[in-house]
Amino acid sequence: xxxxxxxxxxxxxxxxxxxxxxxxxxxxxxxxxxxxxxxxxxxxxxxxxxxxxxxxxxxxxxxxxxxxxxxxxxxxxxxxxxxxxxxxxxxxxxxxxxxxxxxxxxxxxxxxxxxxxxxxxxxxxxxxxxxxxxxxxxxxxxxxxxxxxxxxxxxxxxxxxxxxxxxxxxxxxxxxxxxxxxxxxxxxxxxxxxxxxxxxxxxxxxxxxxxxxxxxxxxxxxxxxxxxxxxxxxxxxxxxxxxxxxxxxxxxxxxxxxxxxxxxxxxxxxxxxxxxxxxxxxxxxxxxxxxxxxxxxxxxxxxxxxxxxxxxx
Amino acid sequence: xxxxxxxxxxxxxxxxxxxxxxxxxxxxxxxxxxxxxxxxxxxxxxxxxxxxxxxxxxxxxxxxxxxxxxxxxxxxxxxxxxxxxxxxxxxxxxxxxxxxxxxxxxxxxxxxxxxxxxxxxxxxxxxxxxxxxxxxxxxxxxxxxxxxxxxxxxxxxxxxxxxxxxxxxxxxxxxxxxxxxxxxxxxxxxxxxxxxxxxxxxxxxxxxxxxxxxxxxxxxxxxxxxxxxxxxxxxxxxxxxxxxxxxxxxxxxxxxxxxxxxxxxxxxxxxxxxxxxxxxxxxxxxxxxxxxxxxxxxxxxxxxxxxxxxxxx
Amino acid sequence: xxxxxxxxxxxxxxxxxxxxxxxxxxxxxxxxxxxxxxxxxxxxxxxxxxxxxxxxxxxxxxxxxxxxxxxxxxxxxxxxxxxxxxxxxxxxxxxxxxxxxxxxxxxxxxxxxxxxxxxxxxxxxxxxxxxxxxxxxxxxxxxxxxxxxxxxxxxxxxxxxxxxxxxxxxxxxxxxxxxxxxxxxxxxxxxxxxxxxxxxxxxxxxxxxxxxxxxxxxxxxxxxxxxxxxxxxxxxxxxxxxxxxxxxxxxxxxxxxxxxxxxxxxxxxxxxxxxxxxxxxxxxxxxxxxxxxxxxxxxxxxxxxxxxxxxxx
Numbered sequence: 001x002x003x004x005x006x007x008x009x010x011x012x013x014x015x016x017x018x019x020x021x022x023x024x025x026x027x028x029x030x031x032x033x034x035x036x037x038x039x040x041x042x043x044x045x046x047x048x049x050x051x052x053x054x055x056x057x058x059x060x061x062x063x064x065x066x067x068x069x070x071x072x073x074x075x076x077x078x079x080x081x082x083x084x085x086x087x088x089x090x091x092x093x094x095x096x097x098x099x100x101x102x103x104x105x106x107x108x109x110x111x112x113x114x115x116x117x118x119x120x121x122x123x124x125x126x127x128x129x130x131x132x133x134x135x136x137x138x139x140x141x142x143x144x145x146x147x148x149x150x151x152x153x154x155x156x157x158x159x160x161x162x163x164x165x166x167x168x169x170x171x172x173x174x175x176x177x178x179x180x181x182x183x184x185x186x187x188x189x190x191x192x193x194x195x196x197x198x199x200x201x202x203x204x205x206x207x208x209x210x211x212x213x214x215x216x217x218x219x220x221x222x223x224x225x226x227x228x229x230x231x232x233x234x235x236x237x238x239x240x241x242x243x244x245x246x247x248x249x250x251x252x253x254x255x256x257x258x259x260x261x262x263x264x265x266x267x268x269x270x271x272x273x274x275x276x277x278x279x280x281x282x283x284x285x286x287x288x289x290x291x292x293x294x295x296x297x298x299x300x301x302x303x304x305x306x307x308x309x310x311x312x313x
Numbered sequence: 314x315x316x317x318x319x320x321x322x323x324x325x326x327x328x329x330x331x332x333x334x335x336x337x338x339x340x341x342x343x344x345x346x347x348x349x350x351x352x353x354x355x356x357x358x359x360x361x362x363x364x365x366x367x368x369x370x371x372x373x374x375x376x377x378x379x380x381x382x383x384x385x386x387x388x389x390x391x392x393x394x395x396x397x398x399x400x401x402x403x404x405x406x407x408x409x410x411x412x413x414x415x416x417x418x419x420x421x422x423x424x425x426x427x428x429x430x431x432x433x434x435x436x437x438x439x440x441x442x443x444x445x446x447x448x449x450x451x452x453x454x455x456x457x458x459x460x461x462x463x464x465x466x467x468x469x470x471x472x473x474x475x476x477x478x479x480x481x482x483x484x485x486x487x488x489x490x491x492x493x494x495x496x497x498x499x500x501x502x503x504x505x506x507x508x509x510x511x512x513x514x515x516x517x518x519x520x521x522x523x524x525x526x527x528x529x530x531x532x533x534x535x536x537x538x539x540x541x542x543x544x545x546x547x548x549x550x551x552x553x554x555x556x557x558x559x560x561x562x563x564x565x566x567x568x569x570x571x572x573x574x575x576x577x578x579x580x581x582x583x584x585x586x587x588x589x590x591x592x593x594x595x596x597x598x599x600x601x602x603x604x605x606x607x608x609x610x611x612x613x614x615x616x617x618x619x620x621x622x623x624x625x626x
Numbered sequence: 627x628x629x630x631x632x633x634x635x636x637x638x639x640x641x642x643x644x645x646x647x648x649x650x651x652x653x654x655x656x657x658x659x660x661x662x663x664x665x666x667x668x669x670x671x672x673x674x675x676x677x678x679x680x681x682x683x684x685x686x687x688x689x690x691x692x693x694x695x696x697x698x699x700x701x702x703x704x705x706x707x708x709x710x711x712x713x714x715x716x717x718x719x720x721x722x723x724x725x726x727x728x729x730x731x732x733x734x735x736x737x738x739x740x741x742x743x744x745x746x747x748x749x750x751x752x753x754x755x756x757x758x759x760x761x762x763x764x765x766x767x768x769x770x771x772x773x774x775x776x777x778x779x780x781x782x783x784x785x786x787x788x789x790x791x792x793x794x795x796x797x798x799x800x801x802x803x804x805x806x807x808x809x810x811x812x813x814x815x816x817x818x819x820x821x822x823x824x825x826x827x828x829x830x831x832x833x834x835x836x837x838x839x840x841x842x843x844x845x846x847x848x849x850x851x852x853x854x855x856x857x858x859x860x861x862x863x864x865x866x867x868x869x870x871x872x873x874x875x876x877x878x879x880x881x882x883x884x885x886x887x888x889x890x891x892x893x894x895x896x897x898x899x900x901x902x903x904x905x906x907x908x909x910x911x912x913x914x915x916x917x918x919x920x921x922x923x924x925x926x927x928x929x930x931x932x933x934x935x936x937x938x939x
Contacts, residue, residue, distance in 0.1 A: 033727050037671030039699070045350030047378060058722065061701055065673060065726050068699040073352070073381040075374055092578060096371065099601035100378050101346050264722060268715070288725035358663030360691060386665070386694040388687055402894070409684065409890060412914035413691050414659050 003301040007119045007126045010135040011176035019177060021307050023145050025297035026290070028311035032069070033293060040311070042300055043072035048104040049097050051077045052129070053090070056108055058264060059129050059138075062288070063106050066295035075102070094118050104299065107131070125302045133167050138298060139263055140173035142291040144181060146283055147218055149290070150259055155182030160212045162244060163222030163271055166193045170222060170263050175203045188212035189222075189244060190234045209244055213254050220261040221246055221271045237270055246272045251281070259283050316614040320432045320439045323448040324489035332490060334620050336458050338610035339603070341624035345382070346606060353624070355613055356385035361417040362410050364390045365442070366403070369421055371577060372442050372451075375601070376419050379608035388415070407431050417612065420444070438615045446480050452576055453486035455607040457494060459600050460531055463572055468495030473525045475557060476535030476584055479506045483535060483576050488516045501525035502535075502557060503547045522557055526567050533574040534559055534584045550583055559585045564594070572596050629927040633745045633752045636761040637802035645803060647933050649771050651923035652916070654937035658695070659919060666937070668926055669698035674730040675723050677703045678755070679716070682734055684890060685755050685764075688914070689732050692921035701728070720744050730925065733757070751928040759793050765889055766799035768920040770807060772913050773844055776885055781808030786838045788870060789848030789897055792819045796848060796889050801829045814838035815848075815870060816860045835870055839880050846887040847872055847897045863896055872898045877907070885909050 001017040003025075011019070032040055048067045052060050060076070067074050077097065094105060104125045107115050112132030119126040130136040148154050159178050165171045165187045178185050179202040186204040187194055198205050206212050213219055224240060234240050241247075246260065251273075260272070260282045268274040277284060300311070314330040316338075324332070345353055361380045365373050373389070380387050390410065407418060417438045420428050425445030432439040443449040461467050472491050478484045478500045488498050492515040499517040500507055511518050519525050526532055537553060547553050554560075559573065564586070573585070573595045581587040590597060613624070627643040629651075637645070658666055674693045678686050686702070693700050703723065720731060730751045733741050738758030745752040756762040774780050785804050791797045791813045801811050805828040812830040813820055824831050832838050839845055850866060860866050867873075872886065877899070886898070886908045894900040903910060926937070 035671070038673070038727060039671045045348070045352045047351070047381075057703065061703065061723075062726060065699065065701060068673075073378065075378060077370065077374065089581070092581075095598060096577060096601050097374075099598040100375060100605055101351060101602065265718060268718075285721060285725040288722050289727065292726055358661070358665045360664070360694075386691065388691060390683065390687065405891060405894075408911060409914050410687075412911040413688060413918055414664060414915065 002306045006302055007115075008137055008298050008302060009116050009119060009126065009128050011137045011140050011173045011180070012135065014176075014180070016180045019141070019144065019180060022141050022294065022297050022301065023148060024308040025301060025305070025311060026141070026145050026293040028308040029296040029300070030290065030293035032296070032311070033289075039069050039071060041071045042305070043067065043070035043103075043303060045073070046103040046303065047073045047075065047101065048106060048299070049075045049077050049102050050129075051094070051097065051105055051107045053107070053109045053114075054130070056130070058288075059108065062291045063129060063295055066292050066299060069292070070296055070299055072104075072299075075100075090114060090118070091121055094122055098122050098124050104302070127298060127302065130169055133169050133172070135173045135176075136169040137173050137177075138291065138295055139170050140177040141298070142287055142294040143170075143174055143220065143261060143263075144177045145290045145294055146261065146287050147178075147183075147259070150283060150286070151217065154178060157183045157217040158186070158215050159183045159218040159220065160186045160188060160216040161220045161222065162188050162209065162212065162246070164193045164224055165189050165198065165222070166195055167225055168222050171198075172201075174220065175201050179203065183218075186212050186216070190240070192234065209250070210253065213250065213258075216254060216258050218259050218261060219246065219254065220263075221266075223263065223265065224267060224271055241270050245270060246276055248273055248276065251276055261287060264288065315619045319615055320428075321450055321611050321615060322429050322432060322439065322441050324450045324453050324486045324493070325448070327489075327493070329493045329495075332454070332457065332493060335454050335607065335610050335614065336461060337621040338614060338618070338624060339454070339458050339606040341621040342609040342613070343603065343606035345609070345624070346602075352382050352384055354384045355618070356380065356383035356416075356616060358386070359416040359616065360386045360388065360414065361419060361612070362388045362390050362415050363442075364407070364410065364418055364420045366420070366422045366427075367443070369443065371601075372421065375604045376442060376608050379605050379612060382605070383609055383612055385417075385612070388413075403427060403431070404434055407435055411435050411437050417615070440611060440615065443482055446482055446485070448486045448489075449482040450486050450490075451604065451608055451611060452483050453490040454611070455600055455604040456483075456487055456533065456574060456576075457490045458603045458607055459574065459596055460491075460496075460572070462603070463596060463599070464530065467491060470496045470530040471499070471528050472496045472531040472533065473499045473501060473529040474533045474535065475501050475522065475525065475559070477506045477537055478502050478511065478535070479508055480538055481535050484511075485514075487533065488514050492516065496531075499525050499529070503553070505547065522563070523566065526559075526563065526571075529567060529571050531572050531574060532559065532567065533576075534579075536576065536578065537580060537584055554583055558583060559589055561586055561589065564589055574600060577601065628932045632928055633741075634763055634924050634928060635742050635745060635752065635754050637763045637766050637799045637806070638761065640802075640806070642806045642808075645767070645770065645806060648767050648920065648923050648927065649774060650934040651927060651931070651937060652767070652771050652919040654934040655922040655926070656916065656919035658922070658937070659915075665695050665697060667697045668931070669693065669696035669729075669929060671699070672729040672929065673699045673701065673727065674732060674925070675701045675703050675728050676755075677720070677723065677731055677733045679733070679735045679740070680756070682756065684914075685734065688917045689755060689921050692918050692925060695918070696922055696925055698730075698925070701726075716740060716744070717747055720748055724748050724750050730928070753924060753928065756795055759795050759798070761799045761802075762795040763799050763803075764917065764921055764924060765796050766803035767924070768913055768917040769796075769800055769846065769887060769889075770803045771916045771920055772887065772909055773804075773809075773885070775916070776909060776912070777843065780804060783809045783843040784812070784841050785809045785844040785846065786812045786814060786842040787846045787848065788814050788835065788838065788872070790819045790850055791815050791824065791848070792821055793851055794848050797824075798827075800846065801827050805829065812838050812842070816866070818860065835876070836879065839872075839876065839884075842880060842884050844885050844887060845872065845880065846889075847892075849889065849891065850893060850897055867896050871896060872902055874899055874902065877902055887913060890914065
């Protein structure tokens with residue numbers, strides 16, 4: 001299928017065929033990343049602004065490297081130094097950036113809907129790098145890419161997402177992406193952190209961790225965002241670990257070929273046992289590697305690339 | 314006229330012909346910015362340091378993109394991380410940067426005269442990106458460029474600059490540039506913020522805002538620098554807005570083709586009504602776009618470019 | 627001699643021949659830095675991460691420019707914005723960076739041994755940009771380069787290092803490099819700051835500054851790290867200056883062709899008289915210039931370059 005979108009704002013509005021187009025294009029870019037010279041000229045002379053109003057070293061670094069490997073010109077625009085501190089609105093900041101003949105704005109923002117808002121007021125392409133508790137589409141795409149790469153398919157798989165679902169844009173985007181591609185997604189965590197509303201998105205919701213992991217092909221552990229919670233949603237980290245952390249004992253009760261995923265950065269000893277994170281059951285570092293390829297693919301496609309056949313080199 | 318200067322320190326010392334050379338060269342670079350590939354190799358293998366001792370996201374971003382589009386290597390050197398915090402002098406910092414075979418230093422500094430000082434102790438070309446309350450030459454050049462582009466000429470126009478003149482390097486550079494090119498400049502603001510000394514530069518000074526805007530072809534609104542004032546120079550923001558802000562009612566008493574300018578970032582509802590800022594009377598975003606072309610032109614000329622005929626592609 | 631190392635972790639483990647290979651390669655790169663276009667394509671399509679967990683503007687800038695001139699893609703990863711703040715371990719950070727297909731990690735860290743640790747857990751090449759009080763190998767290499775360039779040789783020279791030896795990774799790396807190349811190194815400073823253990827490295831240790839400088843061919847002044855000392859190791863800066871600072875009176879008692887070095891940034895009037903720092907006895911700025919060439923050489927060699935004959939252009 002030919003890609004026609006100018007923005008990547010969410011997974012919810014994508015068709016399964018569009019998601020597959022991104023994954024196939026990412027596969028072609030992953031091959032580029034394994035060459036001695038990991039660069040293609042696809043975005044030469046184009047300008048990308050990384051507008052990170054909420055700090056994020058990993059996602060920004062992954063986007064920045066993707067942009068470098070596509071030969072784009074790059075401006076990193078972090079909130080610390082910005083005019084937003086002087087009371088300027090997001091709209092003014094974005095329109096001023098656009099007036100610099102900018103072609104792409106990669107935005108992370110604590111407010112859900114900020115990327116969609118920008119896409120309505122700007123001519124530039126907008127890519128959502130995570131907005132509030134809404135969506136984190138490139139994370140879901142790299143998760144889907146990694147699952148397909150390791151399992152050969154997504155349809156029919158059982159995927160369990162474990163942890164702080166309530167605040168998680170990763171969980172929301174993953175549910176959209178994986179259910180569209182035919183997986184059966186189960187969400188599990190403390191009752192305060194796993195709202196029933198997710199059932200309307202097609203996911204199963206449970207607080208029974210043993211049931212949730214027993215038949216799973218994929219177990220995706222979310223980071224406990226203890227720095228983001230306004231009030232305590234569970235009594236203590238220790239209690240969370242004992243009830244929901246992936247320990248060796250608990251791992252022994254999963255399928256022997258179940259893969260362990262995590263969007264990072266991991267809290268060793270909290271949501272995951274340190275040895276499991278480093279074991280061959282874990283695909284955490286492959287997710288990071290695949291994130292580059294997926295982000296190159298997204299930038300390539302919103303720039304007018306049609307699909308994998310055009311990647312070339 | 315052929316450009317021969319190695320530095321751009323101010324507008325005061327430029328001849329009208331030199332200013333015109335910058336504007337004509339910027340026009341050639343503006344055409345480059347509208348191509349699919351917005352890059353030229355003019356500064357390939359040259360190194361520019363953006364030495365911003367006073368923070369500025371917008372001006373730095375505009376310079377950085379200009380440098381990228383000229384294919385320069387770029388070092389951003391902000392005061393936060395720098396040795397200046399350890400007590401090193403500006404001279405030592407600059408000479409150390411120069412020892413890295415740096416070709417250009419773009420400097421913003423809170424001390425008037427810092428760029429001129431560096432130009433005397435360094436071999437590198439120095440470009441003033443704003444020094445204290447002294448000058449901001451590239452802002453004046455982009456203002457002149459925008460006026461000429463929209464009005465077809467500068468000579469004979471009536472330009473009113475409204476606001477905090479006393480602390481404004483933009484006002485000083487604008488007065489020099491526009492009077493040299495034959496415009497008649499009027500400065501207007503609260504008596505505490507519009508010193509009579511500006512009359513010696515050839516400008517008219519008044520506190521009567523209605524008189525100042527009535528016949529103006531251009532109304533340039535300065536940002537109220539409430540974060541920079543050491544003591545209050547006027548009673549309150551609300552009072553400033555009611556006496557000097559550009560409201561709809563006040564706009565109705567201007568010439569129908571008078572253009573509204575602002576160096577940004579704007580304080581919506583303070584010095585300018587929010588709707589006016591977004592209307593087709595406003596050229597605020599064109600100023601941003603033209604800033605890129607003007608800064609490319611300045612870097613190109615101080616690097617030894619003779620004028621617009623050499624820009625090519 | 628052909629270079630075969632994948633990492634540059636210290637000077638201690640290098641052979642004299644390896645050090646000479648770096649210096650000869652740096653000489654070839656210094657010639658590149660004097661061209662109009664100061665770039666070579668040696669690292670095109672390769673990615674370097676500058677992982678500065680301890681802040682350093684100068685060393686990072688020098689590395690960054692070296693990397694740009696080798697045409698590498700560059701990610702600056704400072705601790706301020708990083709996941710290390712969220713409790714992530716250095717190992718996780720580094721392995722995540724590596725998963726982005728990174729080829730080189732240039733690391734500065736307050737913990738001695740951090741670069742060696744990374745070299746054991748990563749596939750990427752690791753370059754030590756200063757670790758705790760352990761080593762700062764590229765500083766020693768640029769010091770050796772500068773001495774050889776100005777004196778024509780290193781063997782047989784008398785080099786005195788003056789100041790805060792105890793906390794100094796520069797002193798440790800300099801002692802290794804210069805003694806391996808046949809110089810006779812004397813360390814001098816207040817008794818609390820010059821431990822006797824250095825004698826085991828082949829250096830002479832003294833607290834008598836007059837004796838230390840009398841016959842020296844090179845006097846290398848270290849920066850007094852007053853911000854790093856946990857408790858006062860000497861009574862006051864004024865007292866340090868009077869006993870160990872290089873004043874005009876003291877300079878008059880040195881050999882007339884003795885060169886003055888300093889790793890920077892200098893404290894004018896503390897460890898060195900301001901006029902001496904700017905005199906032709908000082909090679910401080912040449913050290914900065916040579917740092918670029920040395921860092922280009924190191925990156926080139928750990929990337930598989932064999933030696934100076936391959937630099938070409």
